[in-house]
Amino acid sequence: MAKSFYITTTLPYINNEPHVGFALEVVRADIIARYHLSLGEDVFFNTGTDEHGLKILQKATEQNISPQEYADKKSKIFSDLIEKLDIWPEINFIRTTDKKHIKAAQHFWKICKDNGYIYKKKYKAKYCIGCELEKTDSELIAGECPLHPGQQLEIIEEENYFFRFSSFQDKLLELYKKNPEFILPDYRLKEIYNFVSSGLSDFSISRLKDKMPWGIEVPGDKKQVIYVWFDALVNYLTAIGWPEDMEKFKKYWPVIQYCGKDNLRQQSAMWQAMLLAAGLSNSKKIIINGFITADGKKMSKSLGNVISPFTLIDEYGTDALRYYLTRHINLFDDSDYSDARFKEIYNAHLANGLGNLVSRIMKLSSQYLNQTPFYEINCPEEYHNFMNNYNLNEAINFIWQKIGSMDETISVRKPFELIKISPAEGEKILIDLVKDLAIIGKMLEPFMPKTASRIISLVRENKFPEQPLFLRK
């Protein structure tokens, strides 16, 4: 039986348009998924949308539609993006408003409750009458709401369910110690270790339905809904059939997760504690991406510098975006984006680099070789090592090094000249070049699926590309 492989992204919250950071996450996960597919593994790849909670309710109210309508509309945009990014078509797209997920989340709650990790408690919240919203301390400046300075905050008391996060400190620390590679990169493991070491407080996992009806009802309490985080995280289980199809679940669990650095705590501490509370085994690995900044600043709606993946795809094409995200965004640290840089990279590496190389080789090949040799294409060992270690950056660097050395070979060994003087020698060089080009195509498959298949079929049919692979911009 084929080895199984389960990978997921975080579910983006649908209060805003998808931005390029989510594209980064899903593209990277897709590359890993496609790579494991190419190894013949039985891959389950999950993404979707996180759709409950106050912000969604507010947005829907603003637009005068029901939260479900709002969610349907927004979720569609995300699934369209998945398609446009050329993500593996068999990806599972889960919505936290799916019936199956709602049932699973409630079931998960019950187990945690039965195991004694959920309890009811009164808790005090600060409420700003101006905003008509609860405020957390971190939102306040000098004890006042920054939007309504001088106004007294009201203290309200509310009864909520709490999760005994505090019970899991030792178990979490043990998890981190035992699995030094549980989190990538290692400094994020250190970060979360410090956080958990410093002590954990229980957190609220429900909301009063009167105040916030847009959520999954707490089992056995019609007055409360499950807090959106607690519900959303369960999707990683629901996606692979839990709890109904335990056979499927056992086949794929545990999961490899991609997430942004803002999700470190939720994914690698809270979620892991939740799994322990439900008696399930922990995730296999969590890979933490950095952020993409825009011209040096954090992307935000108020700054108006949010980069839309749709715009980039329309301008440069899907594979160009996939290339940019994997090669020119740091694997783990923050990286800056600018339009000028994207264009520069597009022209230098895709048009002048890869695209031009394909043209020059295939021109020679189609002109001088009767047919291209059929080889079984095997990727070099180094490539596999990088891919198996999730080191997409090094893997793709390796490909471009190869491209560079092939350009050099053509200039230095001049097959275009040799073929006229000494056909046998010229042919031999050409055959090697074509063969290497096929390997490039093969290695590019997970990264740039369309481009890769174009290269491979050009080689196979021994054709000169009528349209350049990447037009100069």
Place this chain on the structure above:
RNA sequence: CGCGGAGUGGAGGAAAGGUACCUCGGGAGGCUCAUAACCUCCAGAAGCCGGUUCGAUUCCGGCCUCCGCAACCA
């Protein structure tokens, strides 16, 4: 001392205890298979101050500067 990250040629990035690499840009030459593409060569760099070391840009400490995060914010 809340936690963490970063300061490398004109720009953006990488690596490494001992000739600092890549891309873009600048300069010079070459080639003609190719998308005015490609190849070769040249100029140009490590925030500041200490320490460890035969030797540090790399390790350690301090300072300065920048940037995240600070949990019920999804």
